[in-house]
Amino acid sequence: MCGCIFKKAYGYTTGGGILMALQQITDIKHRLAETTKTVRQTKRAVLFSHVEAVPTMKPLQIYQSSGKSYKGERFYWENPEGNLTLCGMGVAAKLQPGADSVGRFSQVKDQWGALLSMASVNHCLGEMATGPILFGGFSFMEGETGPIGLWEDFGDYLFYLPRFLLTESANGTFLTSTKLITEDCDDCSIERFLEDREQLMSLSPAMVEEIPSFSHVEERDVEKWKEAIERSVEDIRTGLLDKVVLAREVSLHFEGKIPSGTILHNLTEQQPGSFIFGVESGESCFLGASPERLIKKEGKQIFSACLAGSIKRGDDARTDEQLGLELWNDEKNRSEHEFVVSMMRKAMEEQCIELDIPQEPILMKLANIQHLYTPVKGTSLPNSSILEFVELLHPTPALGGAPRKIAMEKISEYEQMERGFYSSPVGWMDMKGNGDFAVGIRSGLIKGGQASLFAGCGIVEGSVPESELTETKVKFKPMLNALGGLRI
CATH class of the missing domain: 3.60.120.10 (Anthranilate synthase)
Structure with a gap:
């Protein structure tokens, strides 16, 4: 059964390709098990982030295909040089304004620093725009956006740490899978995280939807x-x-x-x-x-x-x-x-x-x-x-x-x-x-x-x-x- 799953998910048709895919899932399972063990022993949460090279997947196609599972929790980015494209799906953490009076740029810096202070990342690839990244932005004017109105879903700032990040660069395609592991995370939640990763890898390109009549x-x-x-x-x-x-x-x-x-x-x-x-x-x-x-x-x-x-x-x-x-x-x-x-x-x-x-x-x-x-x-x-x-x-x-x-x-x-x-x-x-x-x-x-x-x-x-x-x-x-x- 596993061989069929990985053929579909990774597009591999050779024995070596299937072995590579099996090795990748073995690696992420091993790291998750070690991280979960550490969290339970230390009673301190860990931001688990795992980077792996994957076969070519087009971020825009994945953005379109993932709408049913991750609607309202996606982002897309393509730079003008054409050498970096990102697609984020799901939310491992969300940064939004707090109740204190500290400036919003300081708030983002502090919240991001707090998350990274407990991060566990496999650094073996070292690729730009992989691992834990934040994507989002700020409002033009602080205090302008209220709880109701056109921009009610965004606030003074909004940043996502995506659950899954697909990065396409000149060096290949990479998937970053991220989850905040806490004491409350049971084996079922870990298994769902792995299942979501497999489902993402098996997404087929979606047809471009038509724009409704004006x-x-x-x-x-x-x-x-x-x-x-x-x-x-x-x-x-x-x-x-x-x-x-x-x-x-x-x-x-x-x-x-x-x-x-x-x-x-x-x-x-x-x-x-x-x-x-x-x-x-x-x-x-x-x-x-x-x-x-x-x-x-x-x-x-x-x-x-x-x-x-x-x-x-x-x-x-x-x-x-x-x-x-x-x-x-x-x-x-x-x-x-x-x-x-x-x-x-x-x-x-x-x-x-x-x-x-x-x-x-x-x-x-x-x-x-x-x-x-x-x-x-x-x-x-x-x-x-x-x-x-x-x-x-x-x-x-x-x-x-x-x-x-x-x-x-x-x-x-x-x-x-x-x-x-x-x-x-x-x-x-x-x-x-x-x-x-x-x-x-x-x-x-x-x-x-x-x-x-x-x-x-x-x-x-x-x-x-x-x-x-x-x-x-x-x-x-x-x-x-x-x-x-x-x-x-």
Whole structure:
């Protein structure tokens, strides 16, 4: 019977392959038995995490196939370089705000540290983004998200330590299985954990579900939003602030539940060179195709980006080039971009020994839009964590404004909506303080048959309301296309 199970689960058809699979299950059973014994002797919980190489399995297909078993407890991540894809299923631990008054970044750091202090991990593989990792994000503004409303399933922050993590990298495919072993864990719960692992390995690729028929669109008062831009320009002219980012929301309604796996599939196909991300919580899923990296940490090496200033793509190569030159030479967009670069340099210097930021931006050309882009590289201080960089950088002037405090106050006053996780840090981090966070833009929140989409613009002295409105329509396109090529 075991041989049949492992043929199906691992796709092995040779005797050597079956023996390898049997050895892997023997290894994880042995480690579980030893860990359980230790917990019962010491009466101290242990975070058990086991990493193993597995045959090729496509994370997006597994995300789609695992919907029945893990609906509301999944996440997906694909980096723009195309060399790392993650799919998390189930929850070994969940990090959400506590009742104390400590800042949320400190809360996450402390909670994560507490979990890792009791972790038992087989380190034999040493692959990036394997072992215990956290995936999730923060809300744009602390204290903004309440217990009811659009973002009620997310709060000020939400991070998952997945029960099962599938990692696809340039070095192969890996499965991390994680369980918190306590004194209360009996043999049956351990056996169920192993059975769930086997069932996951035997999942067949699911058909891409159809998006239900579109019903109607709701749009917040556009004229009020344009008036807010005019008020912001006046604030800038009087010297109150240098820049503020104003976002707006549209809600699309469908005649049935929207399948998040289909949207992720479409974003992957339609938005190459972007971060494709999705994180479920209850009945909600926040997902998108972000062009912007907030921070990546790999050992001592730090990578970030300044992305501000945008224009649409041209219908042909010549027009596209002309539009790119127009953007590069536009005073308003160059000024907006420089705000971001200046802030990035100042913030990164606090945590970096060395910093490399080019003097001039280049063009980043995506499927529907092109941006002014300045890459940032650095060498971090010893023992720094990616969370320290996230706290330093969020929100950048590209998503908030400058000065930061006044810009955030004006956003609260003028936008009249909850951003939630929109334009906020979303990504992953490992037990060594490494990880990768994108900025949650070109995104939307799916909840049942409703998709709420968000887009914002940087407002500076030269901003014109009608032009900014047109820019948001361009920024809605990635999600509109993923939802079936809708136009609003």
